[in-house]
Amino acid sequence: MNWKSAWTAWIASLVAPPAGIVLHWLRPNIGIVKKVSYSLLVAVWGVKWLILFFGLRVEADGTGIPKFFTFRQPETHYAILEQSRARQAVVAPVVEKTAPEPTPAPAVVKPAAGFWPDFRGPNRDGHYTETPLLTPWPATGLKRLWQQPAGGGYASFVVAEGRLYTIEQRRRREVVAAYDINTGRELWSNSWEADFRESMGGDGPRATPTWHEGRLYALGAQGEFRCLEAASGKTLWRRNILQENAAQNLQWGMAASPLIVDEKVIVLPGGGAGKSVAAYHKLTGEPVWKALNDKQAYTAPMLVTLAGKRQIVVVSAERAMGLTTESGDLLWEYPWKTEYDVNAAQPIVAGPSRLFVSAGYGHGAAVIEIGISGDKFEAKTVWSNNRMKNKFSGAVLFEGHIYGLDEAILACINAETGELKWKGGRYGYGQVLLASGHLVITTETGDLVLVKATPESHQELSRFPALSGKTWNVPALAGGKLFVRNATGMMAFAAQ
Numbered sequence: 001m002n003w004k005s006a007w008t009a010w011i012a013s014l015v016a017p018p019a020g021i022v023l024h025w026l027r028p029n030i031g032i033v034k035k036v037s038y039s040l041l042v043a044v045w046g047v048k049w050l051i052l053f054f055g056l057r058v059e060a061d062g063t064g065i066p067k068f069f070t071f072r073q074p075e076t077h078y079a080i081l082e083q084s085r086a087r088q089a090v091v092a093p094v095v096e097k098t099a100p101e102p103t104p105a106p107a108v109v110k111p112a113a114g115f116w117p118d119f120r121g122p123n124r125d126g127h128y129t130e131t132p133l134l135t136p137w138p139a140t141g142l143k144r145l146w147q148q149p150a151g152g153g154y155a156s157f158v159v160a161e162g163r164l165y166t167i168e169q170r171r172r173r174e175v176v177a178a179y180d181i182n183t184g185r186e187l188w189s190n191s192w193e194a195d196f197r198e199s200m201g202g203d204g205p206r207a208t209p210t211w212h213e214g215r216l217y218a219l220g221a222q223g224e225f226r227c228l229e230a231a232s233g234k235t236l237w238r239r240n241i242l243q244e245n246a247a248q249n250l251q252w253g254m255a256a257s258p259l260i261v262d263e264k265v266i267v268l269p270g271g272g273a274g275k276s277v278a279a280y281h282k283l284t285g286e287p288v289w290k291a292l293n294d295k296q297a298y299t300a301p302m303l304v305t306l307a308g309k310r311q312i313v314v315v316s317a318e319r320a321m322g323l324t325t326e327s328g329d330l331l332w333e334y335p336w337k338t339e340y341d342v343n344a345a346q347p348i349v350a351g352p353s354r355l356f357v358s359a360g361y362g363h364g365a366a367v368i369e370i371g372i373s374g375d376k377f378e379a380k381t382v383w384s385n386n387r388m389k390n391k392f393s394g395a396v397l398f399e400g401h402i403y404g405l406d407e408a409i410l411a412c413i414n415a416e417t418g419e420l421k422w423k424g425g426r427y428g429y430g431q432v433l434l435a436s437g438h439l440v441i442t443t444e445t446g447d448l449v450l451v452k453a454t455p456e457s458h459q460e461l462s463r464f465p466a467l468s469g470k471t472w473n474v475p476a477l478a479g480g481k482l483f484v485r486n487a488t489g490m491m492a493f494a495a496q
Contacts, residue, residue, distance in 0.1 A: 021039050060200050060201075061428060061429060061444060061470065062391055062392070062407075062408065062428060062429025062444060062472075063408075063429075064200055077149065077488060078170060078171050080149055081149045081150070081151060081170065082170075084148055084149055085186050085189075088185040088186045089186075113130055113131075113479065114130075114159065114160075114162070114478050114479035115159060115160050115161075115211075115478060116128075116157070116158055116159040116160075116476045116477060116478040117158050117159070117160050117210065117211040117212060118158065118208075118210055118211075118257065118259075119156060119158070119207075119208040119210070119257035119300050119346075119474070120156075120346060120394055120433070120474055121433075121476075121477075123302075124257075124259075124300060124302050124346060125346075125348050125349065125394075125396065125397070126346075126348075126394055126395075126396040126432065126433045126434055127396065127433075127434050127435075128433060128434065128435035128436075128440075128477040128478075130477075130478070130479065130480065131480055131496055132435075132436040132496065133435045133436045133438065133440075133477075133480070133495045133496050134494075134495060134496050135436060135437075135438050135450065135461065136450060136461040136462045137450050137461070137462035137464070138462075139462075140464065141448065141462070141464030141465075141466070141493075142448070142464070142482065142493035142494060142495055143493060143494040144491060144492070144493055145182070145184075145481065145491075145492040145493060145494055146182075146183055146184035146491070146492050147184070147489065147490070147491045147492075148184050148489070148490060149488060149489055149490075150166075150168060150485050150486070150487070150488060150489050150490040151168025151169050151170040151175060151204070151487075152168060152169035152170075152202070152203050152204035152487040152488075153167065153168055153169045153174075153203070153204025153205040153206060153221070153487060154201075154202070154204065154205075154206045154255075154472045154473050154487070155167045155168070155205055155206060155207060155208045155209070155473065156208040156473050156474040156475070156476055156485070157208070157476040157483045157485065158208060158209055158210065158211045158216075158476065159181060159211075159476055159478035159479070159483070160211040160230065161214075161230070162180065162181055162182075163178050163179065163180065163181060163187065163230070164178070164179040164180075164181050164184075164476075164483060165177070165178050165179075165209050165211060165216055165218075165230070166179075166208070166209065166485065166490075167205045167207070167208075167209055167218050167219075167220065168204065168205070169195070169196075169203055169204030169205060169487075170191070171195075172193060172194075172195040173191040173192060173193055173194065173195075174191060174192055174194040174196075174204075174205050174220040174221070174224065175189050175190070175191040176189065176190045176191070176209060176216065176218040176226070176228060176233070177189040177190075178216075178230070178233060179490075181478070181479070181481060181483075181492065184490070184492060188232060188233035189233060190218075190226065190228055190233040190234075190235060192220070192224055192226075194220050194221065194222050194224060196220075196221035196222050196253045198251070198252055198253065201252045201253075202470070202472075202487065203487075204221065204487060205219075205220050205221045205253070206221055206252070206253050206254065206255035206298070207219040207220075207221070207254055207255050207256060207257050207258070207300075208257045208300075208474070209257070209258075210257055210258045210259065210260060210265075211230060212260040212265075212282065214229070214230050214231065215227055215228065215229065215230055215236065215282070216228045216229075216230045217258040217260070217265055217282075218258075219241070219254055219256075219257070219258055219267060220254065221249075221253035221254050221255075222240075222242065222249060222253065222254065223240045223241045223242030223243060223247075223249065223254055223269065224238070224240055225238065225239045225240065225241050225258070225267060226238045227265075227282070227285060236283075236285075237284060237285030238285070239280065239285055241254070241267050241269040241278060242254070242269055242271075245269040245270075245271030245275035245278060245290070246271050246272065246273070246275065247269040247270045247271035247272075247275065247276075247296075248270070250270065250296065250297070250298065251340075252298060252342075254268075254269075255298040255300075255344070256268045256296070256298065256299060256300045256301060257300040259300065259301040259302065259303060259312070260282060261279070261303055261312060261325050262325065263281060263282055263283070263288075264279040264280065264281060264282060264288050264325075265279070265280050265281075265282045266278070266279050266301050266312060267280070268296040268301060268314065268316075269296070270294065270295050270296030270316075270317075271290075272293050273293065274290055274291060274292065274293060275290045275293075276290075276291065276292040276293055276294040276295075276296060276316070277290065277291045277292050277294075277296075277301070277312075277314060277323065277328055278290045278291075279328060289327050289328050290328070291323065291327070291328030291329070291330075292316075292321075292323075292328070292330065294314075294316035294317065294318065294319070295316060295317040295318070295341060296314075296316050296317060297315060297316055297317045297341060297342065297343035297344065298342065298343065298344035298392065299314075299315040299343055299344060299345065299346055299347065300346060301313065301314050302346070302347065303325070304349050304355075305352075306322060306349070306352070306353055306354075306355060306370040307352070307353040307370040307371055307372060307377065308352075308353075309322070309331065309370075309377070310325060311323060311324060311325060311331055312324075312325055312328070313347060313355065315336060315343045315347055315357060316343070317337070317341035317342075317343060318335065318336065318337040318341070319333045319334060319335050319336050319337070320333070320334045320336045320347065320355065320357050320368070320379075321333040321334070322370065322377065322379075331377045332370055332376075332377040332378055332379045333379065334357070334366075334368050334379040336357055336359065336366075338359040338360070338361050338363045339361040339362070339363070340361065342359070342360070342361060343359050344359075344360075344391060344392035345357075345358050345359060345360070345390030345391065345392060345393060345394050345395070345404075346394035346395075348394065348395060348396065348397050348402070349397070350367050350397055350402070350415045351369075351415070353369050353370050353371060354367050354368065354369050354370070354382060354415075355367070355368050355370065356395065356397070356402060356415065358388050358389060358390035358395060358404065359389065359390065359391070360389045360390065360391030360392070360407060361389075361391070362386065362389065363386070363389060364384060364385055364386035364387070364388070364389055365384065365385065365386070365387065365388040365389065365390070365402075365413075365418070366381055366382075366383065366384035366385075367381075367382040367383055367384075367415065367418065368380065368381055368382060369381075369382050383417060383418035384418070385418050387406065387411065387413050387418060387420040388402065388404055388406050388411055388413050389406050389407050390404050390405060390406075391405070391407060391429055392429065392472065393405045393429060393430060393431050393432060394431075394432070394474075395432065396432055396433065396434040396439070396453075397415060397434075398434055398437065398453045399453075400414065400415050400416065401413065401414060401415055401421065401453075401455045402414075402415050403432060403434070403439055403453055404432055405427060405429065405430065405432060406423060407429075408426055408427065408428050408429055408444070409423055409424065409425065409426055409427070410423070410424060410425040410427055410432075410439075410441070410451065410458060411423040412454075412455050412458075414455070421455040421456075422455070422456075422457050422458050423458070424457075424458030425449075425451065425458050425460055427441055427443040427444065427447075427449065428443050428444025428445060429444045429472065430442045430443040430444045430471065430472075431472070431473070431474045431475060433474075433475060433477060434453060435477055435495075437452070437453050438450055438451065438452055438453055438461070439451040439452075439453050440475065440477070440482065440495075442466075442467075442471050442473075442474075442475050442484055443471065444470060444471060444472070445469075445470070445471065446465065446466055446467030446468055446469060446470075446471040446486065447463055447464065447465050447466060448463070448464055448465075448466045448482075448484065448493075449462065449463045450462040450463070466484055466491055466493075467484060467485070467486050467488075467489055467491065468488070468489065469486055469487070469488055469489075470486060470487065471484070471486040472486070473485050473486050477495065480494065480495055480496035481493065481494060481495060482494075482495040
């Protein structure tokens with residue numbers, strides 16, 4: 001066969017597109033316009049060729065721009081994951097437990113050692129307050145304790161009683177799983193059929209489970225809500241919060257972690273007709289109260305005390321608000337509407353009566369003060385600016401200063417005035433925790449970074465690669481160990 005013939009060039013284009021493009025350019029007697037046209041056509045096939053035969057996937061970063069190019073066959077990954085779990089398989093005994101009588105919990109919880117029972121920690125504020133961490137880290141990075149493949153999704157870990165818990169996507173099922181913190185071995189799993197897919201953000205469940213008094217509360221991306229026995233994974237009760245509250249799912253799926261408040265568990269289905277916020281009995285799953293008509297967003301509810309009042313803070317698609325714990329009645333509201341109705345960054349308490357809120361898409365940040373006027377609560381602006389635009393990464397407060405990602409760059413602002421103290425370090429759309437006066441950061445590309453929490457300047461002390469690929473999941477810290485995961489892998493490190 002003549003290697004300069006049209007047939008040779010087209011056959012080569014089908015089998016090996018780069019070679020086909022070269023042969024098209026070597027063909028005699030065709031003009032430059034045809035050569036360019038042929039090359040473009042073969043290049044389009046080349047992309048499909050990479051997808052079909054080599055598992056090329058193009059994923060958007062936090063800006064929504066395609067940026068992460070990976071060669072991964074989902075079926076191959078799931079096969080590896082299933083083989084890994086099969087090797088770890090154990091039969092966990094079903095242990096029936098009787099939950100103690102509910103007692104009122106304080107708004108600020110003093111964490112027990114080795115526990116990280118909620119999204120972003122015991123108080124959902126990103127603070128780790130146990131034994132001081134090792135600082136700075138060794139030049140080679142923290143000691144890795146174990147590593148294994150993980151299912152898809154953006155949930156974090158919670159930690160209690162020597163176990164890790166998370167929710168993952170495995171093929172067409174959402175899977176809640178328990179792991180041993182020392183070995184990473186899977187101890188049990190509880191799954192149901194669900195396959196949430198979203199082309200920009202990515203596939204899989206988003207909401208981090210919540211551990212409380214031996215029970216695990218897990219919410220899937222499509223509204224499946226289960227209370228599980230933490231020792232065995234046994235389903236104690238289940239609801240679908242979207243179906244029973246006549247709510248439409250959000251574009252990027254259910255993402256708000258359930259919140260325990262006294263005898264209730266609070267979730268945010270976003271239904272109309274007074275079904276936007278729902279409280280269920282934590283032991284039975286029976287409805288206790290439902291409230292408001294807001295379209296919900298992606299922030300998790302928080303139990304806080306502001307202006308001397310214990311309350312539930314919720315940031316919906318259009319406002320921040322405080323609700324009574326007893327019945328969900330509205331105490332105060334503050335307009336907070338962003339482009340595309342995306343509020344995805346956790347608020348943080350910035351003082352006895354102050355709350356910090358932030359959002360991306362060019363929106364910015366504000367500190368609001370909750371006060372009492374007559375017999376009613378009201379929210380007023382202390383300051384607002386665009387110096388801190390948390391997109392879907394929560395900030396942390398330390399010694400009067402707020403540290404967080406202004407879109408993709410780390411920044412420090414004065415909590416009292418909003419003054420920008422510094423901005424530096426490009427970490428992408430990662431996540432930030434506070435521990436021992438330092439910021440523990442996971443970058444969007446999977447690096448682990450240690451930065452000193454000081455208003456003086458940006459001081460990066462340590463950095464090393466950990467996970468591979470897009471990493472939006474919030475890390476967890478408990479018992480001197482650092483746990484990280486993304487849609488393909490999970491790891492544990494000794495952090496003290």
